Amino acid sequence: DVKVTQSSRYLVKRTGEKVFLECVQDMDHENMFWYRQDPGLGLRLIYFSYDVKMKEKGDIPEGYSVSREKKERFSLILESASTNQTSMYLCASSLAGGTNTGELFFGEGSRLTVL
Amino acid sequence: AQSVTQLGSHVSVSEGALVLLRCNYSSSVPPYLFWYVQYPNQGLQLLLKYTSAATLVKGINGFEAEFKKSETSFHLTKPSAHMSDAAEYFCAVSPRAQKLVFGQGTRLTINP
Numbered sequence: 684d685v686k687v688t689q690s691s692r693y694l695v696k697r698t699g700e701k702v703f704l705e706c707v708q709d710m711d712h713e714n715m716f717w718y719r720q721d722p723g724l725g726l727r728l729i730y731f732s733y734d735v736k737m738k739e740k741g742d743i744p745e746g747y748s749v750s751r752e753k754k755e756r757f758s759l760i761l762e763s764a765s766t767n768q769t770s771m772y773l774c775a776s777s778l779a780g781g782t783n784t785g786e787l788f789f790g791e792g793s794r795l796t797v798l
Numbered sequence: 799a800q801s802v803t804q805l806g807s808h809v810s811v812s813e814g815a816l817v818l819l820r821c822n823y824s825s826s827v828p829p830y831l832f833w834y835v836q837y838p839n840q841g842l843q844l845l846l847k848y849t850s851a852a853t854l855v856k857g858i859n860g861f862e863a864e865f866k867k868s869e870t871s872f873h874l875t876k877p878s879a880h881m882s883d884a885a886e887y888f889c890a891v892s893p894r895a896q897k898l899v900f901g902q903g904t905r906l907t908i909n910p
Contacts, residue, residue, distance in 0.1 A: 692839075724902065725888065725901060726842075726888065726900040731897065773842065785830055785892030786892075788844075789834075792839070792840065792841045794839070
């Protein structure tokens, strides 16, 4: 069974803390994505990566960074967490290449609360 | 630029009634189209997808959607709602396998 695993389902952090959200996929997908989801705003793309050590800014990259040292792992980093980063964070992956339709496979989500 | 509009942030139907969730898209190239479902405190799960084969697409849990190019629509339907269908539904467009663009979601409530 294919899987995208996010390391933490629920986190509570304090303002100013550094936060790491980890995502691992076992489908050998080239592409990986981080979204944030907020009520009424749908899913907004933070960062994505089409290959190891490669990253591209999405629509809302401010306040975030990412790391992709291995193909299966894509980490989202909040250097100094703020209360407006309280949200649900979703990791996803997809295939690359000619047969790719863009279909995303999602993890269960990480709900982050910043106090 | 590609975009997706889901008409109605909340839809409420009675158990056994028709479910209709509306999605309109804009795309500069022939798109791939998707519907995802999200149950509370879970990630998104693919319901169905259109990839330029048959315009009527059948998905899981009895849902289907019809691609209408002239109307730039991809509405999601189910003939008879079940209590377990209560969830949030997202329509998404992928212009030839580039990044998905999501609509803002429609929360479906089922009344007993």
